[in-house]
Amino acid sequence: MKPLLTRIAAASAALLGGLIVAGCGGGGATADTTPQVNITSVKVFGDSIQDSGTFGYKFTVQSSDNLIFAERIAANYGLTLCNFYAFSGGTFVLNTAKTGCTNYAIGGGRITYTGAGAGPTNPLNVGVQLATYAATGSYTATDLVIIDGGGNDAADLVGAYLTIPKDSAAAYSGLLGTLLTPTQIGTALAGGATTTAQIAGVYMTALADKFYTAIKTNVLDKGATHVVVMNIPDITFTPRFQMVLDSVALASGGGTAGATARAQAQATFQAWISAYNTELAAKFAGDERVVLIDFYKAFQDQVATPAQFGLTNVTTPACPATGAGSDKLPTYTFPTCTPTALNAAPPTGVTGTDWWKSYAFADGFHPTPYGHQLTQQLIAKSLATKGWL
């Protein structure tokens, strides 16, 4: 055996060679921001929650860095969004301030718009938005399409249902009549309270069918292969509808009777929304081009376990009420609801700024920028599971 020192030297040389091969070394945290699918354009259709600024503001706290969820999804692909439409002189015109905009969503958009100026070409019908793009071209494999709708339709339905005692079901019948036959409606209304409520579920199912057909004709049949469809969130948990339910309780005399009426009304409205969501899911089932986002359940989870989602308040709008509508519910003014204004006016008992950043609601019906981030994360999870992000 050779002397120990010689052997140690030889062994060290062999080890050193090994270390050089290993090439070890430290390193900081980095990120590969390349998505699994190359998306070069995000096209958005829907209502206020996806509106990038048709009316000159977004339906949340105003700030250039306060992105809505569709914009956050676009940002995951390194893209930005701008509003395709602009509101001018009481009508919707092409946004000429910016060109190449692909966000067609408009605040107040509905699957079936029945308000002022209603008609088959009004882009407040989400289907018209879809058809408008479809008329100009088709989709490619690098397009991501994000579509929402139905939330305002459901709100309209609740409103019309609750005014049945005042207008002898005129508004309710009118809305139902946009999709159901007079015979269906007449039979239901004549059948008593239960069938009167249940017919709205039939309407919501038909509404889902209508939306599905519009999406199939204008998006899927036009070559889209990456389509995100939002279902209707449980709007009964929005501050606005919590107040509506409170008034239902009050109308029933409050107390236990009021609480029962409140719970019944909430269950009824939830059943309508679920009828729509179930039908929409059935229609898109098995279509690999579509990912349906369960906004309904995710929104319920956020309200039920706010701390888990980093939310400190899921009941009070962050923006201050600036008036009251004809329905006596508070109204809000988004253009003046800025981070500066909110930071300067923390609620009683709260000190410091940024308090609103952990609130779920900006007004009675729309999420804060953080609420939008939570929805973006929800969509991103589905996109990742599909292998699209």
Next chain:
Amino acid sequence: MKTKLLLGAAATLLAAGSAFAQSAGSIVVYAGAAQIKPQVESGDLTAPSLAGTKVDVKKASSFVGGVTYYWTDNISIDLPIAAPFKHDVVGAGAIEGTGKLGTVKSLPMTLLAQYRFGDANSAFRPFVGAGPTYGYFFKPRATATLSGITGGTTSNPTTLSMKSRLGATLELGAAYNVTKDWSASLSVTKTFIKTTGSLSTGQTIETTLDPVSVKFGIGYRF
């Protein structure tokens, strides 16, 4: 006749190979490959997150080398030196199916005290070992998926990190001495080690890794 010759040659070779192959004072340097397979028990990612968000850390293979010093004929000290292992970190629990959230490199630094059965002349020597392991985790690289599900963007991506920790390793193996100086060894080790993963968005996750490793090496006695 031919068979007899071959047998004789083989016997000579074996005899040569077993002549004081690994005795007190021997230094054996070896090189080979290893696979580390974490047996992950993931905690839940802290809020804000989807309830029950967990992770899994996938197996990785790399080149491994090392040096074994024979303190006595039966007791040896082993210092494995591996090239970094690159593990995929994937979503589990509430985010099962989201796929790769990132990669992290690991460099397990272990010092093993081994007991080798048989005597210095044995051709086949099973051994057991035990010792401390320092799991060094470095160069974490997050994916667009991690950014997406945590609210990050391409301009402000979410990154991850894993805390380096001390653990303990148990080893079970065997060496076969091919010649006096050359040997081959195969061992299985179990390391008990935990780590804390952190996201740049503030959440943390406690994860038990407890990997099982299989290591094969060819050694030369200096």
